[in-house]
Amino acid sequence: MSDQYNSRIERRKKQKKRAPQNTAPAAKKPKKKKSSLAKKIFLTFAALFLLMLAGGLGTFALMVKDAPKLDEGLLHDPISSKIYDMNGDFVTSVGSQKRDYVKYEDIPPLVRDAILATEDARFFKHHGVDIIRIGGAAIKNVTNGFGSEGASTITQQVVKMSFLSPDKTIKRKAQEAWLAYQLDKEYSKEEIFEMYVNKVFMSDRIFGIKEAANHYFGKELDELTLPEAALIAGMPQSPNNYNPFKHPDRAEKRRNVVLSLMEQHHKISTSDMEKAKQTSVADQLAEQKPDTGPAKKFNAYIDMVVEEVQKMGGYNPYSDGLKIYTTLDPKAQTYMEKLLDTEEIINYPSEKFQAGISLIDTKTGEVRAIGGGRNQKVERGFNYAVDLKQRQPGSVIKPLIDYGPAIEYLKWSTYQQLDDRPDTYSNGTPIRNAGGSYMGPLSMRTALTYSRNIPALQTYKKVGHEKANEFLNNVGIQLAKSQSENESNSIGAMSGISPLDLSGAYAAFGNGGTYIKPHTVKKIVLADGDTEVRNPIKPKKAMNDYTAYMITDMLKDVVKEGTGRRANIPGLPLAGKTGTTNYTEKEKREWNIPSSAAPDSWFVGYTSNYTAAIWTGYESKKEYLSKDSQNISKQLFKHLMEEVSSDKETKNFKKPNSVVELPIKKGSNPAEIAGAGTPDSEKVYELFIKGEEPKKVFNDFKDKKDDEDKEKEKEGKIENLTASYDTSSQSIKVSWSFGGKGTPSFAVSSSTGESQSTSGTSAVFGNAQPGNSYSYTVTATVDGQTVDTASTSITVPTGEEPPANSDEDNPPATQPDDDQSTPGDNDNDNGNGNDNGNGGNTGGNNGGNNGGNTGGNNGGGNGGNTGGNNGGGNGGNTGGNNGGGNGGNTGGNNGGGSNGGNTGGNGGSTGGNTSKPPVTPPGGGTGTPPASGGNTQQGTPTPPAGAQTQSTDE
Known part of the structure; x- marks a missing residue:
């Protein structure tokens, strides 16, 4: 070890000695640079952070400088909103509320836990703004777009409900956070929680959780079960969508989300959660009580306004102090309510009879009036014009799902040929027309005019359900996926479509193919008086202009001569369609329903100014519309459209160049x-x-x-045929003239058997004996073909009597032409082809006939043996073929019945002196009433038998 140590020491010493000679200093230099670069990067980021922080703080300060002050009055007291009509005139205000105040200490722990787990689990830990929750929401907003995830605490929600608009903007969120921080400093957590639970909107004009518990469950807060408390806690996110009375399925799903959050935050056990989720919402609800709040003017319309304002951005008309400018026509709305709630105009079959009406501006989609039902006295009641989604529309759907798409996508004409014959759905199920009749080959126009079911199905099959649904979507109607491919949709056997939906869709036909969603709100002005929010409704092209016009032109025939005749208004350019639904055979048996009864009757029609959709029926399908009451929908439309059109010019629909x-x-x-x-x-x-x-x-x-013209060129006429006796030669001279083309030749034969041929215009027969009578026939021939024959006669005088050559005494024996008639004794000016023939044996062919043996061919025949062929025949043995036959033995074939007996005619064979003008068009006129008994009827075109929709359109 010591050797290793010594060697290390020695090695270091040697390295130090060599240091000046090697590159060691150069090696240290880069390290110094690296350290310097890192320092610079750090300082740069630090500076940027400080700048961003300063900039952020500056921006934040700029955003919150205009934030409103904390106002204790606003924290506790909501402000009502004012509603104005289309002219800017004040209508009413909304904001009278149902509220039962609850103090914090009276809120049961179960309810408190449900609200905290759902809305703000860290409520007692943050200072008004939850930074941790903001971080999670920020990630969601980056990935899904700004506003997709909220991070508002209960404190922030109190601020929003009290001082700010619900707009999801950065500035509003900054102000909300600042005020929440201020509120958290000024008030305790318990006080803020108490503000929230009493201020929160709970649908049905309900505010606060205590009132909601009583309204929906008939209980006090401390009586609520776990699933009931969870439902109450979940409603504030979207009160109307989670209203358990109106949307129990949605409410149950939301309640289950709350239960899961409570289990997640350890407020309840897993077993309690699972058990609560098995509970049915509908089974827990109390009986819904009628709204006993103060009745408002134009309830149904105001209800629509409130809902539309809420959908525009979460504004609350009951507490936000808004000024709401609407599309309401007060005159039309007043008349609508008179039409429905009184019997001054229409006699209704019973108090229970209901109707829903939507009246909109054809060009703008602005809702002018709403008939939510008959005798509705409360706010937020069921609106038959808007909420009626469970009933079938019947044949009013045909222009939208069958014929409109056929023109748009297949480019059919109004003449497109269809075949009204026995047919089936693709699965083999037979389809029938009402009444079971068939018309055979017919045009699309005829099929729609008389609402034939089988041609509608044939058209739907050709179009295909994809294109049919696409067309519906373009006009604002979307079918549920479960029924989007049903072939029975072709005749209206679907649900989910309201009168409001249909008025918007039909208005696109009257607006040249442009669809504008029906709407009641033009704009709202917030409580600050400066912020104006306009309704973002925009027009869109739903179809080509040729589709809109061609459908309109056919629907004009529906009201002129088809199933919608009772809705027609003479002189008003109008288009429309009927719809009648039917009962199943099972329903008829179980409920004892007559075969002619119907559960629903519709009429949708429009002018260039207004579109109206009307449903009539009863709340319960077990109560049915009789044959007569099925016509009330048409009567309602007619009266309403007459009223709103009375002081406004209505232009006809303009045909486009396409x-x-x-x-x-x-x-x-x-x-x-x-x-x-x-x-x-x-x-x-x-x-x-x-x-x-x-x-x-x-x-x-x-x-x-052309052939007839060529024949006529060859024709001629023998005229002025006379026979005269010459006493000196005892001969008879036959003379005539000829009118016509070509070169004629004549053959003249006598009653004595003599005959002559000549190219001239006279012939002489001799040996005439006084006192004898002779007759002569002249035949004219051109190019080998006989073109005319005429006869005359003469009696040779005896003694010194003057010659019998007077035309007045011996008129030509020629017969009148087919289009002529002989005048009567008292009518020298008329007859012989004139329009009016009176008093003679044969009535005028085109005019009215009084007293002739034969009634006029086109006019009304009175008193003759035979009524007019096309006009009204009165008093004759046979009524007019097409007009109304009165007084004769047999009524007109297509017109009115026969009345009055054998002796009903005026004048008999000698006829009356007064003639009647011709009928225009033929068959549409009225003759002179019979002398006894007969009633005059007007000939009216009769639709084909069974011209009806799904049940009994007329």
């Missing part, structure tokens, strides 16, 4: 353009997307017309 209208040959498939000469009865006008219109022209009628 749409082409063409005359189409009826029955052509694929569509063919109706060519020249096609009669009106053989063509329909339909809409096509520009570029998708048919090119082929149907010319069969043109060719036929």
Whole structure:
């Protein structure tokens, strides 16, 4: 060892001696540089940290300098909010609250533990702000975006509820932290906890946990069980979403989260947690009591406003002292409530009859009025216009899920041919139309007008459920995943759609394809008077303008001649759709429901200004709508739309350049353009997307017309045919004239058997004997074809009697044309093709007929043996074929029934003196009432049998 030691010493000595000669000093130099660099880096980071700290403190100071002062009054007393209408006029205020104050010492440990475990487990350890919790939340905000995770303590929540807006901004959070620190210095933990549990909002206009325990469970705080206390503790995070009366499933999930947190923080055992989680929320709830708070003006509308404000950022209208500017039309809302709550306008079948109505501005989506139900006297009640999600919409869904998507994605025209025949769903289940009838091949327009179910299913299958759901989503309707692929959706056999949803969706049709979510709030102004928050609703393109217009054009037919006729308002450009749901066979048997009954009746319609969606029915499906009460939805729409449109110009829907209208040959498939000469009865006008219109022209009628024109060129007419006797030669001269084209030749035959041929216009027959009668027939031929024949007769006078050559005594024997009629004795000006024929044996073909043997072909026939073919036939033996037949033995085929018996006509065969004007259109007029018994009826186009939706649309 000593040798090793000595050798080490010696080695060191030698190294020291060599030091000046070797590179040792050079080796130490880099070490010095390294040490210097590390020092510089440290000093740099230290300086940066100090600068950041100073900058952070400066920024923090800048952010909190405008923070409000701690106000003890605000810590305890909420401020009501004021609501203004679309014109900026004050409507009402909200803020009258239900609150039962509880002191800290009266809060049971179980409830206290549930709240602390959920909201702030380190409440008694921090000084208003929890740095550890902030660190965890910061990581979440970096990974998931700012605002995704909160770190607010109970102290911070008291500050937020008392002084600040709920905005998730850095400035607001800085002010919240500063004020929380100040609050923690000024008040004890117990006082702050007491503020929190009494100030917190618990839905249903409830504030504070003590009032909530009584409201939801009918208990005092010290009577609550573990699962009940956990539910109460979990509600403040989102009171309306976790309201156990309205959303028991959501409330139960939230309660179970609280129970897990309590077990995590060692407030309860694992076994207690598991047992509590097995408890049903619905089984623990008390019976919901009606809201006995003060009734507010326009309750249903105000309820919507409150919910919308809360969704805009967590603002609380009941305590935040807001000014809320809405889209409310007070005049429309007042009329809506009169319409629903009185029987001044509509006679309702019972007090229990209910309705939900949404009226919005077609162009802006602003909600103008809400009918939440009949005779609703309380706030926060069930709103049938908004909350009605469990009922099926029936056929009002067809434009949205069938025909709208077919135009949008398949580029169908309104003439697209479908086949209304027996059919099934893909699983083999039969589908039927209401009434069980079929119309065979028909256009999409006809299928929608008369609400046929089978063509709707065929269309849905062609579109596919993916595109159908995409179209629905574009107009604000999203079906539950469990029902998104059901083929029965094609006829409205789904749920989850409210009148408010439907009004927004249909408004997109009337707004050129642009969808704007229905909304009640324009903006809110916070309690500081300076901060203004606007509703972020923005329009979006839901469909092409051609889809919107073509659906609108078809829906106009629905109210003009289809299932929605009772909702039509003459003179108002209007589109709309009916919807009626049905009962299952099992429900009919169990509840003794008549076959014609329905649980729901809908009508959704719109003008260019307003869109309204209306549901009618009963709270319980066991109470049904009769056949008559199914029409109330249409009556409500008609009265409401008449009222709101009375003082406002309503423009027609403008056809976009992307749409082409063409005359189409009826029955052509694929569509063919109706060519020249096609009669009106053989063509329909339909809409096509520009570029998708048919090119082929149907010319069969043109060719036929050309042939007829050529034949007419060959035709001629024998006119002014007379026979005169010449006493000197005892001969008879037959003379005539000819009108027509071509070169005629004539054959003249006599009753004596003689005949002559001539190219002239007269012939002479000799040996005429006085006292005898002779008749002559002239036949005209052009190019070998007979074009006309006429006859006349003459009696040769005896002695010195004057010649019988007077046209007045011997009128031509020619018959009147088919479109002419012979005037009656008292009507020298009318008849013979005029519009009005009276008193003669044959009534005017086009005009009204009084007293003729045959009623007018198109007008109303009165008193004749046969009623008008198309007009109303009154008094004749047979009523008009298409018009209303009154007084005859047989009523009109399509018009009104027959009334009045055999003797109901006016004037008999000699006819009355007064004629009636022609009916326009044919069949739509009313003839003269019969002399006895008969009632006059107006001819009205009759829809095909069974023109109904899922149940009984009319």
